Amino acid sequence: MNYPGKGLVEGLAITARNFVGSYFYKDRLTTVQYPEERVQTPENSRTFPFLVFDESPDKPRCTACKICEVECPPKCIYIVMDRDDKGKPLQRPKVFDIDISVCMQCQICVEVCPFESIKMDNDYEKSRYGRFNDLVQRLPDLLKSNAYYNKIKPAEAAEVDAKLKAEAEAKAAKKAAAAAAAAKATAVPPAGSVT
Amino acid sequence: MIPTSEQLCAAVPGVVIEIVPSTLAAAQPAMLVDREHLVAVARYLKNEPSCQFEFCSCVTGVDYLAKGFIEVVYHLYSVALKHGPVILKVRAPRELDQCHVPSLTPVWRGCEFQEREVFDLYGVKFDGHPDLRRILMWNEFTDHPMRKDYVPPADYEWEPTPHDEVLKRAKADGGIMPPSALATEVKK
Amino acid sequence: METIYQILHTTFANVPAWAVQIAAFLIPIAFIFGVYPAIFALTTLVERKALGRIQNRYGPNRVGIFGILQPLADGLKILLKEDIVPRVADKFTHFLAPVLIVIPGLLVYLVVPVAPGMVAVDLKIGVLFALAVGTMSVIALFMAGWASRNKFSVLGAVRAVAQVVSYEVPTVMAGVAVIMAAGTLSTLTIVQRQGGGLLNISNWYVFRPWGLVGFALFIIGGLAESARCPFDLPEAESELIGGYHTEYSGFKFALFQMGEYLAGMAMAGVTVTLFLGGYMGPGSGPGLAGGLISMLWFFVKLAGMIGLNIWIRGTWPRLRVDQLMGFAWKVLLPLALVNIVAVGFWHFLTPRPLAWIITTGWLVIWFLVLTKCNASAKLEKREYRYV
């Protein structure tokens, strides 16, 4: 039956249902009281990058090859390679700054990094009071342990660890094979022809 | 069906059409038309029953600094016959005073804002455009920013991670140098 | 007022007459200035919580348990806010407008009876006084809009004046229907006439055919007068940013909010008095106990009306200016006039069932005629084909 105010009354019925429903059903009351309750961010979620180190903070995986600095679209990474007193480059960054007011969290640096050393964090509480220097994350703030990486992203970290272990074994096997070949080469000449 | 250049030459007397190929994968050849006959070709493409290109999808300006001209590209589609893009290209010399191209807004109303944008960013003046004003930049802006030889104003704000020309300019005119940029860096 | 004077005089016999007279004056004023602004504060909280719940979210629940102290916090915040007056504004009128908007809202409560004998001033022309004072806020709206020298406020002010004036006419006509039925203009006697009958409810005017139509007209008139949804055009956020109170901040803005809410509650109070039998309800009667229960009944009905306002605000979008005017003049006014004729039938046709049939038939015929010739908001035949 179609009386003139039908649409209006149906609208009232819907809002009434939502009003009453919000007291009983969870999906009718979707607010999360932020500081007390927190939404569990999914594993893939990414905020700002951080550098991974295996054993100690002064030996990060990063070798300051600057690939991420070149590939970063908004150019927010700044790297200076560490040098010992004689000027020989050490495979380590002396300065590694990320300006998180410029970084747009696009994780291209993670994709292009050949040494799996830069990964995306999912800690989103990074607001600061200062505008200039506070928003630049320097090397000490960026360095986080591999254990932390496994804690926040278990699946991804496990995959990365497996890959690194496989590479390490392959390198070790190659080195062992090369050492064996070198040892065989030195052993053959003195003993004459050995079958 | 998409008209061939011969058919267009027949339809519009005295037009000079050159086919500009694209990559073999994209296979979207374009028709470079000279400036005088552009409007006639456009009207023909729009009103010809077999073409009916009445939907002008995209108007773009491209600055070929090395070759010395600015190119305006029109992508036309037909809504009635649903067939693919016909691409019209027209070239104008880069110097601001000679950079004139006949406007196609009288033919397709949709080009109005897009041609204003090409004028605003590239400086191509469209003759016959009903309301040629700047659309994206503010009115007092004099330059045309998308040209390849455009030099942005040297306003070095605080930038903790400076790179290449910003770093050079900061060192040159003594801008505020963030500590990390001062770290001595020996060229590899 | 006289009853309070009697009560005081008997209890404090030895106090001189003039002191009792002053006390009898001050108590109702204190009651009005105390209770209704408190209800306003509570309504802002209840509105925000109810709208929140409608929209699947909590309302304010941080200040005090369940947000009870939120009105206090808002009041304090508004007090501390800087009061910006535009340089080009007409200073005096800009200052006077918020004051003038609150006064009519409070004056209407003088004639609204809260309990038997408990009415601030028992005017013989109560209803006329209430409706006349109600429209005084229009002048304040226009003063605010014009004084702030802002194009959007002028647009809002012009809309406010047009809307309140054009909705005042059908509302007054609907009030005339009740006055004819009750035979008096005094609100106290109107409420007494609606008493008696089954459980003090069956005699309410809303249960008469013409009363129902009058009640609907009063609700729509009340919404339009206090510029609440779906008639909140004067301060339509999406078009005019803030309408007449765009250039107000700080406590003047709070006065505007209070003026609007008080006007809305005043209209709700008058509607309750005229149609829902004021303080009449099961168990209400003279004497201390009956008085308290009747006061409870009055405030329950008032809360119901405010709840309806909030419910509508959470659901319906707003009308456009010309539709708003058309609706008032082309639909509501004829309906109100027809309603008066219906009351005439009701009064002179003594056998009750015959009266019921004639008036109901008359009203229904006219209702159909009006909706037929004003058929604007109907879904046109629309066909969508799939390509």
Next chain:
Amino acid sequence: MIAEPLINSADTITTKTLEISIGPQHPSTHGVFRMDVVLDGEVVRALKPVVGYLHRNHEQLAEKISWLGSMPYTDRLDYFNSMSNNWAYALAVEKLAGIKVPERAECIRVIMAELSRLQNHASAIGFLLQDCGAWGTPLLYAFKEREKILDFFETVSGSRMMCNYFRFGGVRVDLNDAMLAMARKIVAEFPKFLDEFEKLMTTNEVVLARCQRVGILPRELAIAGSVSGPVARASGVEYDIRKVDKYGIYDRLEFGVPVGRIGDVYDRYYIRVLEMRESVKILQQVLRDIPAGPVQAVEVKLRGFKIPAGDGYGRVEGPKGELGFYLVSEGGPKPYRYHIRPPSFINLTVLEDMCVGHKVADAIIILGSIDIVLGEVDR
């Protein structure tokens, strides 16, 4: 004293029109957008849109970074649906470079684009009714659905709105079973939200009074003004790029494209509701049988990716209209010219024709019905 002849005051009173700028900072201009409106009382006499407040010159930025580097920037174009922006850019590059996309990646792309269309249309009609004056209720119902879809995007790509999920030749992350189950749940619950929303708003007399016969866009003007997307289809233009270009696997999916007739604000509102129902149909088909297989074409290098010299134009049916990318490459790792065909910007061309003659309140709704996003208008 000779009595003056009676003169009709209407002839002598010269009323002045009121120029107001519904300015960059205004509650219902969907971002930093300004309309200089000439009002005669309440009626709009002239309306000039003024844009450029959010102009970041994204096209010049793209000329300085690699092809992949500007993929995250495409999320910031129409920040309501970063997934279909990514697809438009990826499609243009693949068309230019001739890259083949594996089957599973195509299915994932359709899922993401249609989910992005759902949440865009839901918030578009939510905002439209917010402009009509429904104080937040429809918008928050629409946002409740949108949150579920954004949570799905965050679970898959890592960020709710700035997904940066598509790569040339496929997508970045594969969908595991948990993600697919989440997507199926969203698609199953969406029709319930739509029915409730329609009951709240579609037959509401005030909405009908406000939206019917307002801002009518005739079919010829829509085509001439290069209007695309739901705005054009509401006026009767039977043109949907998913059906015309048949990109991705849209040719294998059965879905209808709703086309209106009158082309007023109500049609544009209802076309979006019908399009949402079609998108749910598409999603159900694709989610039913997703093939296994690789998710990204192998031959695409991550760094130093070069495209042979030439130019190309690739386009996608975005929720707001035809979103196209015109790319010119000179064989180097950086694009020589990177142009975006923004649907919201071009749909504004006909805004004035629709608004003149209506009231101020209608101009606001007509703008809301076009559903513009300023990130895309100003680029």
